[in-house]
Amino acid sequence: MASGNAIRGVRIGSGPMRPVERGEPAPRRSVTYWCADGHANPILLAADAPPPATWDCPRCGQPGGLDAANPPDPARPEPYKSHLAYVKERRSEADGAAILAEALAALRRRRGED
Ligand SMILES: [Zn+2]
Structure with missing residues (x-):
């Protein structure tokens, strides 16, 4: 059954009923978390x-x-911020000009133009 290896779809609610759990459920308590928007989210x-x-x-x-x-x-x-936005956060325009000048100088040296 090679085709049987595909992920089998299981529709929500279509599975067999879970057997009734026996014994006492573990003790739980409700804790409520509040977000900055004022949503109250009780969790168990x-x-x-x-x-x-x-x-x-x-x-x-x-x-x-x-x-x-x-x-x-x-x-x-x-x-979301673009890569450029992050770079601009770290570097000023002056930094950028200095880095560009440095890179151009190195490039010219490599080409023997210096
Ligand atoms: Zn919220």
């Missing part, structure tokens, strides 16, 4: 697990914290 944790310091908000993707009045800063206000 095992009662004996220490809650993580932050939990990404499923609605806006920003990190959420346990303190509603003091949520963590939104991560990365600028999601």
Whole structure:
């Protein structure tokens, strides 16, 4: 069955029902994380697990914290920057001119024009 190696599609909800779990469920508690946009995201944790310091908000993707009045800063206000933008952050126009002059001088030396 060579064709049987393809990833098999399983439709959500089409699988067999899970057997009823036996015994008591592990004790859980609800912990609510708050993001900078004020979304409250309650999650269930095992009662004996220490809650993580932050939990990404499923609605806006920003990190959420346990303190509603003091949520963590939104991560990365600028999601995309071009390579050139990063270079311009590190280098000034003067740096650029100096680097260009240096590179041109080296090029001329290599060509024997100096
Ligand atoms: Zn949010």
